[in-house]
Structures are given as C-alpha cells and as structure tokens.
Amino acid sequence: MSTVYDCSEPSNRAAGLAAAAGAVRSGRLVVLPTDTVYGIGCDAFDAEAVRSLLDAKGRGPDMPVPVLVGSWTTIDGLVLSVPRQARALIEAFWPGGLSIVLPHAPSLAWDLGQTRGTVMLRMPLHPVALELLRDVGPMAVSSANKTGHAPAASAQEARDQLGDSVPVYLDGGLSGENIASTIVDLTGPDALILREGAVTKEEVNEVLGVEVEVAR
Secondary structure, eight states, X not given: OOEXXXXXXXXXXXXXXXXXXXXXXXXXXXXXXXXXXXXXXXXXXXXXXXXXXXXXXXXXXXXXXXXXXSSSXXXXXTBSOOOHHHHHHHHHHSSSSEEEEEEBOTTOOOOOSSOTTEEEEEOOSOHHHHHHHHHHOXXXXXXXXXXXXXXXXXXXXXXXXXXXXXXXXXXXXXXXXXXXXXXXXXSSSSOEEEEOOSSOHHHHXXXXXXXXXXXX
16 A cells, blocks of 8 residues: 655654655655656666566656756766766756756666666755655656656646555645756767756756757
C-alpha cells in the first residue's frame, strides 16, 4: 500500500521526508513535488530502481531518466566537465525550470537508459524536493504519470495514475506552473534547445550571449 504525506503540516512533512529517504535508500520509488510538475523518483545509482521507475511509467530505456540534484556543486561529480555555458545557465536558472544535458563522468556506475554517454540534470525550485535531494543525493526523476498521459500537477493526480507502484507520495500542494522544464543540450559544439518550457529561448540567449537554435 502507498502512503500520502501532507507536507503542508510540519510533523507530516518530517515523517514523509523520512519515509521517502528510507524508500530511496532501499531501492523503492517516491513521488515528489517540483516547481514544474510532480515527479516519480529513485536513487540515480540503483539500476534496478530505475528499471522499476520505467516500468511504473510504462516506458522503455529508449527514453532515459533525468537526474535531479540538490545543489549547484553536486553536478561537478556527475559530469565529465562543466563548461562555461553550463556554469552561466546554472547561476542564472538553478534552482528552477531549466535542464542541462552534458556528457556524464565515465566512472559513474549508473544505468539511466539509453543515454549515449550523457545525462540530463536539473535543480528544482521546491523546498520539499530540495530537502529530500540534499538528504539522499542525486535522484533519477521523471514526470509522475503514465507514458502518454498528462503530467501530474498534484500528488493525487500522480497517485491516480501510478497507484501502489509507488509506496511514498509527498504532497506539496499543486505544482507551480504545469509546464515542463526547458532542456538545453551542451554536448555539441553549440548549445541547442531540445525543448522549450519554463525558461524562454530569449532568456537562454540573453544568458549565453548568443542566438541558440531550437531543435526541429
């Protein structure tokens, strides 16, 4: 059976965060609020847990799972290098609705799907998510919905879709804007916007000082 914790009440929030941390450390799934949509997450370094996440969503490894982090500095241990453009975007938009794709550190023992040596990283602007991430470390997190269905804007919407495949739901109220993050790919010679979302193309252009193309 799954349990929903109302994080608007301090004692429930503390209990929920403890339950979520325990679930993550034991290879199970949690649903957590973010500043965009609700996410379903697990330990980023637990390949079996990541497979359970993909199974819960009904999708395969051809759609790799992004990774959420709880601080700017966490990224340094996860990627091959942090280029100047990535630093600029992190300083401008983290925590917030911008995801960055970079080559991951080859020494990392994780299996997020068919990533082709890359990882998509984001630091969410939500106190509950940040507290959990700072406790358990990087988490593989995807939108908390069945593939092909609308992203969940509340814990209840997530539970309606995912049910008891997730043992712990952290209810942080309605998500901010029910809009996905913007994704900027920095794996090539030039920055490329893979998806426009919470951060506009114009905002990315301003920070990087160049006209960034949008993938077609």
